[in-house]
Each structure stands twice: as C-alpha cells, then as structure tokens.
Amino acid sequence: MKNINNNTNTLNIASLNHWYGNGEMRRHVLQSISMEILPGEVVLLTGPSGCGKTTLLTLIGALRKVQDGDLKVFGKQLFGASRKTRQNLRKNIGMIFQGHNLLRCLTAEQNVQMGADLLNGFSYKARRAQSREWLRAVGLEDHLSKLPHDLSGGQKQRVAIARALAARPKLLLADEPTSALDSSTGREIVDLLKKLALEQSCSVLMVTHDPRILDVADRLLRMEDGQLLPSV
Amino acid sequence: MKFNNFFKKRKIPLAWLLLTRQPLRIFVAIAGIAFAGILMFMQLGFRDGLFDASVTVHKLFDADLVLISPRSKSSISMSGFPRRRLVQAMAHKDVIGTTAVNWNFLLWRNPENLSTRSILALGFEPSNPLLIDSDFERKAKTLKNKGRVLFDDLSRDEFGPISSWFKSGRLVETEVAGKRVRVSGIVSLGPSFGADGNLITSSETYLELSPGNPKGSIEIGLVRLEKGSDIEKVVRSLNISLPSDVKVLSLKSFIDFEKNYWKSSTSIGFIFTLGAAMGFIVGCVIVYQILYSDVSDHLPEYATLMAMGYNLRTLLGVVAREGFILSIMGYIPAYVSGQALYALVRSSTKLPVEMSFGRASIIFCLILFMCMGSAIAAMKKLADADPAEIF
Numbered sequence: 334m335k336n337i338n339n340n341t342n343t344l345n346i347a348s349l350n351h352w353y354g355n356g357e358m359r360r361h362v363l364q365s366i367s368m369e370i371l372p373g374e375v376v377l378l379t380g381p382s383g384c385g386k387t388t389l390l391t392l393i394g395a396l397r398k399v400q401d402g403d404l405k406v407f408g409k410q411l412f413g414a415s416r417k418t419r420q421n422l423r424k425n426i427g428m429i430f431q432g433h434n435l436l437r438c439l440t441a442e443q444n445v446q447m448g449a450d451l452l453n454g455f456s457y458k459a460r461r462a463q464s465r466e467w468l469r470a471v472g473l474e475d476h477l478s479k480l481p482h483d484l485s486g487g488q489k490q491r492v493a494i495a496r497a498l499a500a501r502p503k504l505l506l507a508d509e510p511t512s513a514l515d516s517s518t519g520r521e522i523v524d525l526l527k528k529l530a531l532e533q534s535c536s537v538l539m540v541t542h543d544p545r546i547l548d549v550a551d552r553l554l555r556m557e558d559g560q561l562l563p564s565v
Numbered sequence: 566m567k568f569n570n571f572f573k574k575r576k577i578p579l580a581w582l583l584l585t586r587q588p589l590r591i592f593v594a595i596a597g598i599a600f601a602g603i604l605m606f607m608q609l610g611f612r613d614g615l616f617d618a619s620v621t622v623h624k625l626f627d628a629d630l631v632l633i634s635p636r637s638k639s640s641i642s643m644s645g646f647p648r649r650r651l652v653q654a655m656a657h658k659d660v661i662g663t664t665a666v667n668w669n670f671l672l673w674r675n676p677e678n679l680s681t682r683s684i685l686a687l688g689f690e691p692s693n694p695l696l697i698d699s700d701f702e703r704k705a706k707t708l709k710n711k712g713r714v715l716f717d718d719l720s721r722d723e724f725g726p727i728s729s730w731f732k733s734g735r736l737v738e739t740e741v742a743g744k745r746v747r748v749s750g751i752v753s754l755g756p757s758f759g760a761d762g763n764l765i766t767s768s769e770t771y772l773e774l775s776p777g778n779p780k781g782s783i784e785i786g787l788v789r790l791e792k793g794s795d796i797e798k799v800v801r802s803l804n805i806s807l808p809s810d811v812k813v814l815s816l817k818s819f820i821d822f823e824k825n826y827w828k829s830s831t832s833i834g835f836i837f838t839l840g841a842a843m844g845f846i847v848g849c850v851i852v853y854q855i856l857y858s859d860v861s862d863h864l865p866e867y868a869t870l871m872a873m874g875y876n877l878r879t880l881l882g883v884v885a886r887e888g889f890i891l892s893i894m895g896y897i898p899a900y901v902s903g904q905a906l907y908a909l910v911r912s913s914t915k916l917p918v919e920m921s922f923g924r925a926s927i928i929f930c931l932i933l934f935m936c937m938g939s940a941i942a943a944m945k946k947l948a949d950a951d952p953a954e955i956f
Binding site: 391394396397420421423424425426428430434436437438439443446447448450451457480496497500 | 575576577579582583586587863865866869870871872873874875876952953955
C-alpha cells in the first residue's frame with residue numbers, strides 16, 4: 334500500500350467504544366480504549382475471559398465495523414470505513430487463530446501459498462518458492478506435502494504462522510496461539526513468531542492467558558471489564 | 566504475453582482441491598448428475614426417436630418435392646388427389662421426373678398362423694424411382710409381374726417370419742386383402758407409429774388388392790427437380806399454378822408435416838419432456854444438496870480466507886468453479902452411458918434412437934445450468950461466513 338507512511342504508528346486507538354446487543358440487552362464491551370503500537374513492537378494483551386480482548390482484536394483486524402471512536406491502522410481511519418477499504422486493509426494484517434484454521438483440503442505448502450497468493454506481482458513459481466521458504470523458516474521443510482490432518486498441533490500452528498507471514502503483513506494479530514499446545518511447544522511457537530515478525534519489522538499484538546510467555550513482550554497491556562488498566 | 570499473464574495470476578486451484586480431496590462427496594455428486602443426465606438423455610432420446618420413427622418411410626423417398634391432398638392429415642389418414650396433377654407439374658421447367666404413389670392400409674395374413682394384421686401398402690409404377698437405395702431398382706423389376714410384393718424385413722414379427730423364409734429360398738405366398746400375393750424381394754424401411762409393417766407393390770397389383778380405390782386417384786406424388794434448382798421457389802410457383810385440390814411441399818416440410826402431427830396431436834411430446842424435466846429437477850436437488858453441505862462444512866475455512874483478505878467475490882468464484890467442474894465430470898459418464906443405452910434401445914425396439922449433436926449439447930447446457938444454478942443457490946450460505954466469528 335502506497336499510502337502507508339513509515340513514520341506513522343502501526344496502530345492508534347483513541348476513546349474506542351463498542352457495544353453488543355440492543356435495548357435492555359445492550360452491553361458496553363469496550364469502554365473508551367486508547368492505545369498505540371509502534372512499528373516492530375511486540376505487545377501482549379492479557380485479562381480474564383469475557384473482558385473484551387477478542388472484540389478489540391476483531392476491530393483492529395478490520396473484521397467488525399467500528400461503532401464509536403478513533404481506530405487507525407497504518408494511519409488509516411477505520412471508523413466509517415467502507416467494506417472494501419476494510420477488505421483491502423486485511424491483506425496487510427496477518428492473523429493467527431486459537432485453532433489453527435488451516436484449510437483441510439490443502440497441503441501445508443498450499444496452505445502457506447494461500448497467504449502468498451495475496452501478494453501481487455509475483456509469478457506462481459515465485460510464490461511457491463516463497464511458501465517453501467516460509468515453511469523452512471518454521472522448521473517444516475520435511476512436511477511440505479502433508480495435509481493438516483497428518484500434522485501435530487504444534488506443526489499446524491507453525492504452518493498457520495508461515496501462512497500469516499507469507500502475505501508480508503505489517504501487523505500480526507494472534508489470539509491465544511498457544512492455548513492448544515503444551516508448554517514447551519507453546520514457548521517455541523511464540524519465540525519463532527517473535528523472531529520472524531521482527532525480521533519483517535512487523536508489529537505483533539498477541540492476546541494470551543498463558544503466563545509462561547509474557548516475557549516475549551516489549552509491552553504488556555491488561556484489560557478488565559472492557560477497560561485497559563494503566564500499565565504497570 | 567497473455568499466457569505469461571495467466572501464469573502470473575495463477576493461484577492454488579482451490580475449487581478443484583476442495584472437490585477432489587473429498588472422494589466420497591464428489592462420487593455422490595457425479596453419480597447424481599450422471600443419473601439426471603442419463604434420465605434426460607433417455608427421455609429426450611425416446612421422444613425424438615418416436616418422432617423420427619414416424620417418418621422412417623418418408624425419409625427414404627427419392628424426391629425433392631411431394632404432392633399431397635390438402636385433406637391429408639398424417640400418414641394414417643391420407644386422402645387421394647387426381648394423378649393428372651403430377652403430369653401438370655411436369656410442365657415446370659425444373660421438374661425432371663415424377664412418381665405416383667398409392668398409400669393405404671391393407672390386411673396382411675400371417676402365412677405361419679393365418680392371423681391378419683393391418684400393413685401399410687405402397688403402390689407405384691416399378692419403372693419409376695421410389696426410394697433412395699442403389700439396390701432398389703433391381704428389386705423393383707421383380708414387381709413387373711402381377712401379384713408380387715416386396716416385404717419390409719423390419720416389420721414387426723407379428724406379420725410372420727417372411728424374410729427368414731424368403732432368405733432360406735422358400736417360396737413365400739400369402740394373402741393381402743383376400744387376394745393371393747407372392748413375396749419377390751425384401752426391403753428395409755422400418756415400422757413407424759402408424760404402421761407396424763410395410764410392403765411395396767406395383768400400381769397394377771395395388772389396384773387389384775384394393776379395387777375400391779377411385780381410378781386415377783393417388784395419395785402421394787413424388788417430384789424430382791433438376792440439380793441445383795431453388796426448391797422453395799419451385800414449391801411456390803407450383804402451389805400457384807396447380808389447382809387447390811393438391812398441396813406442394815418440399816420433402817423436408819413433408820417430413821415435418823408428419824412429425825408435427827404426432828407432436829401436436831398426441832401426448833408423446835408432453836410425456837417425455839415431462840420425464841426429462843423431472844430428471845433435471847432431481848439433478849438440481851442433488852447438486853444443490855452437495856454444494857450446500859460442502860459450503861456449510863467449510864464455512865470456518867471460508868471465513869478464515871475472508872479474514873486473510875480474500876474478498877467475497879473470490880470465494881463465490883470458488884463455489885462457481887466447483888459447480889462448473891461438477892457439471893463437466895457428471896456430463897461425461899452421462900454421455901457415455903447414454904450412447905450405450907441408445908444402442909441397447911435400438912437393438913431391442915428397432916426405434917431409430919441416435920445421439921444427435923443437438924441433443925448432446927442441449928443436455929450439456931441443461932447440466933451446466935443445473936450445476937451453476939445450484940452453485941448460485943449454495944452461495945447464499947457463504948453470506949453466513951463471518952470472519953469476526955472465528956476468533
């Protein structure tokens with residue numbers, strides 16, 4: 334995207350509010366959130382379940398319409414943004430999900446290529462080579478043609494990381510990427526994620542419950558009842 | 566350059582992989598589409614075959630134009646007109662020859678069990694051409710003797726084992742309309758709706774067999790034109806110059822005239838078209854079910870793709886391509902089985918059921934329409950793919 338200025342913050346949020354439901358049932362899930370992420374920063378977001386972390390993540394990921402407040406990703410205002418704008422913006426945001434969410438009918442290599450296919454201006458061969466390169470980077474060079482079904486949980490999450498990074502995002506959103514993994518695998522995955530993201534100068538916002546991985550963060554944010562707590 | 570561009574844009578063939586990695590589902594889909602296709606092939610094949618069967622004799626006439634009485638409605642109710650009209654037609658400069666044909670149903674006695682049955686008898690002057698068949702002239706010569714007939718070996722078996730007796734060298738004699746005749750040759754015409762069998766004889770013998778026939782009255786006049794003459798033009802000018810007790814048709818419109826009678830005055834067309842329509846609907850339901858459950862099963866994956874930045878149009882394209890692939894993969898077995906079943910029908914019913922290019926393409930279009938329509942209906946489910954729900 335041409336209009337991404339390198340000097341702007343990756344993310345700027347100012348007094349963001351969000352509600353679910355209507356009338357009596359209306360719940361205020363995000364209450365005047367303000368935060369920012371600098372390019373290349375790794376930020377962890379923790380808090381009890383139901384506090385609004387995931388909602389915040391989907392808003393930043395341009396998957397939901399912003400109801401109230403300022404939300405700028407790469408300097409682009411998402412409040413009142415059209416569907417098309419949001420769709421285009423998503424190409425620059427990588428996402429890693431709690432479940433791996435790989436396509437069951439595609440091999441590891443093809444799954445990663447679904448990410449690489451979002452890039453314009455590369456030939457099929459080049460995109461394929463890139464996919465292989467990413468799988469090598471996550472240590473799966475021997476499992477290129479395996480289906481997700483035949484991979485372990487940790488391996489699937491590695492493929493998901495490779496897929497997210499293959500689209501060369503400027504911001505990576507991860508929602509509890511380690512929750513389905515045992516502690517040592519979780520640790521490996523998070524380290525890998527951080528290392529590869531930094532090589533791409535890609536910012537990371539990770540939602541997690543996992544106390545063992547908090548030390549990878551440049552900054553730690555805590556959330557409770559829809560509000561960000563002042564940082565410690 | 567264009568190819569290069571294509572190569573640059575090439576992506577993972579998601580639709581193809583989605584289908585082929587689920588062998589059971591694609592097998593059910595192909596079986597369903599093929600079944601619907603076969604049903605349509607059979608129903609439309611029977612329909613067209615039955616209509617074609619009504620003109621088996623018509624198609625064999627050696628003629629460019631045909632004269633009939635305007636009162637004739639179909640081959641089973643032909644009226645007569647004066648034979649003189651053919652002589653008058655000869656006056657046109659493009660006409661090079663004519664044949665007067667008598668056409669009526671007579672009672673044939675089965676020489677084996679002596680039962681009688683109605684047979685279509687054609688009477689003509691044996692020195693004139695009648696059928697487009699190189700061997701026919703030789704056979705026609707045998708009719709110059711009185712009381713001789715040519716028997717159609719494609720007639721139904723109820724007329725007796727005439728052709729096998731004849732071919733074994735036996736003298737085959739029987740009664741037609743109460744008069745003794747001898748079979749002097751075998752021809753191949755084929756039964757039609759109206760006639761279970763056919764025989765050909767000379768005008769002289771014909772008049773003997775049906776003495777009630779008004780003198781000088783014929784049912785069909787065949788007219789042959791100079792090569793390269795404009796048939797439609799001659800039809801128009803003859804229709805003007807000849808009296809109104811006769812109607813001039815090109816051979817093609819004579820054939821259509823007969824087919825039209827069976828199409829418009831019987832329920833055959835309706836019945837078989839309805840059968841084909843049912844095949845179409847069954848196919849639609851099957852393909853829709855398959856594609857709908859495929860989309861539902863993969864909904865989280867579609868949502869993931871949307872979250873990654875793929876737009877809805879790309880995903881709709883995936884479903885559309887799935888429909889397209891299914892239509893091709895279902896059509897091929899339907900076509901092959903259709904051919905095999907047509908051959909079976911031909912051998913067991915003597916109906917002229919052929920795979921025509923027109924029908925093959927119509928059914929391909931129907932299957933394509935069926936698959937794409939179902940794909941479009943299944944796309945509605947894609948609207949449920951909300952990327953915000955997958956976190």
